Amino acid sequence: MSIDYTEKIPNNVDLAGDRKLRRALESWRPNFLNWWKTMGPALPCADVYLRTAVDVGKEGWAHFDHVPMEEYRWGVFLAERNHDRRIAFGEQKGEPVWQRVPGEYRAELQRLIVVQGDTEPASVEQQRRLGETAPSLYDLRNLFQVNVEEGRHLWAMVYLLHAYFGRNGREEAEALLRRNSGDLDSPRILGAFNEETPDWLSFYMFTYFTDRDGKYQLGTLEESAFDPLSRTCEFMLKEEAHHMFVGTTGIDRVVARTAQLIREHDTDQVAAYGGIPLDVIQRYLNFHYSVSLDLFGSEQSTNAARYFTAGLKGRWQEERRRDDHVLMEDSAMVDVVRDGAVTTHEVPALLALNHDLRSEYISDCQSGLKR
Amino acid sequence: MIRTRGDVEDALAFERVIEQYSGADWLVNEIRHYFKRTLKRLDVTSRSLIALIEPGSCFAGALLELALACDRQYMLDGPRESTSDNSDNSDSSDNEEDEPAQIVLSASNFGTFPMANGLSRLGSRFHGDDDSLAKPRSEIGRRIEAREALELGLVTDALDDIDWDDETRITLEERASLSPDALTGMEANLRFVGPETMESRIFARLSAWQNWIFVRANASGPEGALRRYGTGRRADFDRDRV
Numbered sequence A: 001m002s003i004d005y006t007e008k009i010p011n012n013v014d015l016a017g018d019r020k021l022r023r024a025l026e027s028w029r030p031n032f033l034n035w036w037k038t039m040g041p042a043l044p045c046a047d048v049y050l051r052t053a054v055d056v057g058k059e060g061w062a063h064f065d066h067v068p069m070e071e072y073r074w075g076v077f078l079a080e081r082n083h084d085r086r087i088a089f090g091e092q093k094g095e096p097v098w099q100r101v102p103g104e105y106r107a108e109l110q111r112l113i114v115v116q117g118d119t120e121p122a123s124v125e126q127q128r129r130l131g132e133t134a135p136s137l138y139d140l141r142n143l144f145q146v147n148v149e150e151g152r153h154l155w156a157m158v159y160l161l162h163a164y165f166g167r168n169g170r171e172e173a174e175a176l177l178r179r180n181s182g183d184l185d186s187p188r189i190l191g192a193f194n195e196e197t198p199d200w201l202s203f204y205m206f207t208y209f210t211d212r213d214g215k216y217q218l219g220t221l222e223e224s225a226f227d228p229l230s231r232t233c234e235f236m237l238k239e240e241a242h243h244m245f246v247g248t249t250g251i252d253r254v255v256a257r258t259a260q261l262i263r264e265h266d267t268d269q270v271a272a273y274g275g276i277p278l279d280v281i282q283r284y285l286n287f288h289y290s291v292s293l294d295l296f297g298s299e300q301s302t303n304a305a306r307y308f309t310a311g312l313k314g315r316w317q318e319e320r321r322r323d324d325h326v327l328m329e330d331s332a333m334v335d336v337v338r339d340g341a342v343t344t345h346e347v348p349a350l351l352a353l354n355h356d357l358r359s360e361y362i363s364d365c366q367s368g369l370k371r
Numbered sequence B: 001m002i003r004t005r006g007d008v009e010d011a012l013a014f015e016r017v018i019e020q021y022s023g024a025d026w027l028v029n030e031i032r033h034y035f036k037r038t039l040k041r042l043d044v045t046s047r048s049l050i051a052l053i054e055p056g057s058c059f060a061g062a063l064l065e066l067a068l069a070c071d072r073q074y075m076l077d078g079p080r081e082s083t084s085d086n087s088d089n090s091d092s093s094d095n096e097e098d099e100p101a102q103i104v105l106s107a108s109n110f111g112t113f114p115m116a117n118g119l120s121r122l123g124s125r126f127h128g129d130d131d132s133l134a135k136p137r138s139e140i141g142r143r144i145e146a147r148e149a150l151e152l153g154l155v156t157d158a159l160d161d162i163d164w165d166d167e168t169r170i171t172l173e174e175r176a177s178l179s180p181d182a183l184t185g186m187e188a189n190l191r192f193v194g195p196e197t198m199e200s201r202i203f204a205r206l207s208a209w210q211n212w213i214f215v216r217a218n219a220s221g222p223e224g225a226l227r228r229y230g231t232g233r234r235a236d237f238d239r240d241r242v
């Protein structure tokens, strides 16, 4: 379904025909715009052109066009529905996916969506002052691009809360705008999203490591038996790729410049020449890598196991894996600290799903590090 | 699920007849006792009881006891609008459902139909909280709409028509997914508060319920909740309520 731009809220979810959803989103929208004004980018930004999704084609590919920042309109876009889609894992493997929330899983699904949704506006808040110190117009555009898309990801999660979780969902959608990154009284839910992003190296590290965590979390939700969640995440992942690109190329440029200065001046004390010393880069990396690892939760988790068994949250690339996708009998090795030393320990595979996802993430980070 | 359908005034009129003649007329007296026993049967039913109070319903006086015997009461707030919004103009018909849902309290709700514990259902609901019990008493005879019913603590929630279908569906599904034995125990606990009577010793012994829940297969059987706890696997429940 193509995106309807005649509506106040561009969408491909037939907002015009859904009284309930329209009322909820339209009453939430002014609060969002107010939040964007007070917590969004601090730098006024005329003349910055941003890409915006204008259509969703087959295979979920987004088509983009460019608009000036003030004309950017947040909306609700889901990847195309696959009518034959079936649950790929867990106890209900093989059954048709759900088009509405089963009452049994309402609380858990809502929690997963709220936690994901909370990270989206958080990063906008963390990055709000970076425009003032942008190293170039190119970087400024990338920053705003990331910001508006995180804003849209918030819309995506709010859409799910409004459309499928009733009054409770609407309350949670409001609360997403009330919590603020680093706020002592009502902080964002996850630790990494309450840290500061005070400078551009932090921003590159954040988009490299923390947005990459986002990619993996979205990847597991994309597998969900709750089809609207799956389709939402599928679409978000297209945008997430660009965020990580910003991180990768940002860090690339910083490191390349440092290396160049080291060679030119034959010293690793490059600060005096306007470079960032390698040990400083290393410290930034250590920090952002560690706080991002924390986002994966504890290695052994019965929550993660229940999410999997119930079909709420799969593994990374679930359908490409060659096992039974039920994991009742399998086991996995996780690292544990025993008597002051790190050793491995065998546990039921179901309990080690956080560890599994984190391992995927670590090897992805490793390949960036090598480069 | 308990629903009623009819005119509030009719319900109250029947009630007045029964009140007026139950001392003198054996049949009317029997009817009153029979209704009392019916309500008591509901109290000891091992089922989740949910009242849906919608436009066109007649939860008034004695019939309101049906709702008060339930574990939860959901009341539709405001009129029921058409679910599709193809037409923006409100098609005004003289349908009774254009009136919002209402409940009416009467003396019947304050001791005419006691529970096994000797209290009225409102007395059980507000046990130990005389102020909350006094408030509805002063509202006897008045038509009470959803918001006010919620404020008075007479219903679990007041939902408007936009939320109604979804919320009630999810509530029922959510409830049905829990352990049936645990629900039976929880409901028995919540229904019978306060003083023990000979009757409640027989029908509402809570200490016995607790042990019973844990020895049932749904808890301690190989697929029960206790055995499955911490494995990430879901307990398999025998859904029969006993």
Ligand SMILES: [Fe+2]
Binding pocket: A120, A149, A150, A153, A214, A240
């Ligand atoms: Fe995002």
Ligand SMILES: [Fe+2]
Binding pocket: A150, A211, A214, A240, A243
């Ligand atoms: Fe992102």
